[in-house]
Amino acid sequence: MASVLSIDPSWHPLINGCPPAWASEWGEDRYGVFVAFTLDAVTQRLRWIPPGRFRMGSLEEETQGLAESDVERVLFEQEHPRHAVIISRGFWLFDTPCTQALWEAVMDENPSRFKSPNRPVEQVSWDDVQTFIDRINARVPDLGLSLPTEAQWEHACRAGTETALYTGPIEILGENNAPALDPIAWYGGNSGVDFELEEGVDSSSWLDMQHPNPRSGTHPVGRKQPNPWGLTDMLGNVWELCADGLRHYEPTMAVDPEGPTEVGALRAAHGGSWADMARFCRSACRSGREPAFRYFDLGFRCARVQSS
Template sequence: MTSSSRPLSVFLCHSSQDKVFVRDLYQRLQRDGVAPWLDEEDLIPGQDWDREIRRAVRASDLILVCLSKSSVSKAGYLQKEIKFVLDVAAEQPEGSIYLVPARIEEGVQVSDVAEELGRRHWVDLFQEAGYQRLQRALQARARECGASFGTSPAITRPRWASGAGKDAFGQFAEIEVGNVVQRFRWIAPGRFLMGSPTDEPERYNNEVQHEVMLSSGFWLADTACTQSLWQAVTGAKPSYFKGDARNPVENVSWDEVQAFLSELNRRVSGLQARLPSEAEWEYACRAGTTTPFSFGENITPEQVNYDGNYPYAGGEKGRYREKTVAVGSLPANPWGFYEMHGNVWEWCADRFGDYPTAQQVDPTGPQTGASRVLRGGSWIFHGRHARCAYRHGFEPGLRTLYFGFRFAPGHQGPAEPA
């Protein structure tokens, strides 16, 4: 990051067929303190499209040319927009990092698009490590042109929060009810592959993999709801396992959770707490990973509370605790969420049903159905049931000693004033 107050400006050159991916990239660049330019976000109704595109290209510090199989076969994109950015790039000093080809899916031959693009090293944004490489290019270009890169927005407190801050995992906010504190973490918008690939060991057929775009960020509790918070809100102690109020509340039904959230919302003004959607839950659980678990290809009882007598995919047997453990006592995933694998199943808002196969934007599940979704596995289930993609459904009135939940406040983001 430089000391300049002017953020690095980046023009996103793309085809209309790739707008979902590019919109996600736009938001990710914004989170990195970049000033990206995207036609559907920055063009004002009534402006001359061609003139404004040319103006934006010339005003930008860096051009990111997004290439997919569909876009490289689109004559207008190749002959008009890419040709123009290549002409502008030719005016830049030799050796400057100004034009970056970005493959957004595998199989695109950059040299086949244009000879000038083929001479430049490209970045593969369909791979997570690709974005890290792009960040290096952005940092280098920021130094070249005296712009800033990586400036984080100021931390502000949502109106419903009693406190807020930033730590190694990112931005958080907290509420306090009856001397019990619950922390939430902000999850920015993004896209991911929901479900499991067909070659994932021990998968189930109802885990059909499909792309999901979450267009809005959201807050989510960093742990399952504790027995102490449930008691502070309702006065009740429904859990089977006693002795530590930091353990997750269990033995609660989906219907009872709705009553809890209603009372919590009455007590905390503006909170608008709800259960996460199934897509939001898996997005948070995966935390940017694509493996069966957020910890990698396998797990151990030191990471996850499950029945270690039944390890996943040929793993070694391990400890079986035969009970829940205190929330936050096992390692967090890369985004700072604890025990999303194992400990207690977690209720989601959605009804249980078959997945669609097409890309989805902000899915909320089937409109009808008798069961509600549970995710994450539990202390009494096997390793395979703790996978990111594993899903189950039960009647909303059912309660048992391994059903719990975590909840999400309303959509007011971290940039809102206190």
């Protein structure tokens, strides 16, 4: 345990000025270190997520009174108890959800309902994403992408914070009205703002919308305020699939925890989406999805775990 606790969060793979062979750009800005690869003229940036310790899940006070059904009550109970987690190795993470442009460059097709190159790909299943990862890793030597575990995902989303959102607490004024979400997330309260595609979903009957609009859907990635580590759209836009399933939380500290990974196990998804009410767009909120499940609020972003 001592070696795990002595990790140096200030170390990163580019500290000696040696980018990987696949890098098309790299550098450091006010959010930290980044690197990118380019495939068929599509560039995807990854941010360095340092190792460290964080508190995973939510306090019971955060979800108290949020559930409006027994199903939601069970869902929110899965966020408890909040517990300490150590991520022992830093990793790279896409700074946005995977775009339709990148998906199409790898897969030669686009299953998304809200078609636009710079919007997140959706209507992809966990099984589909495994095929995508196998193909992109075959095309870009040593890229080594995977999905993040849900512990890695929440560590990256929180970026050192402990509140419901990475910008602070959330005050929910109505089902689709949480002003604190507006600067950082496309959710059920604002996803109709400036929505221009014909394939929009009829949102005219949605309750308590912060910005009422007749049609809603996903939006181009990277338009909202990033978290402290430079990641955008971690909340809202699309739910993001994780590598593992829903682990049962315990009050004890966990090191690099993983949920179920056997074939057919439900896979964790995090972050909420453009179609979700405010209570689902929180750093700790989690749900389970069948590996073959596809829907137009479900996407992903890839990770690259540093091997040394």
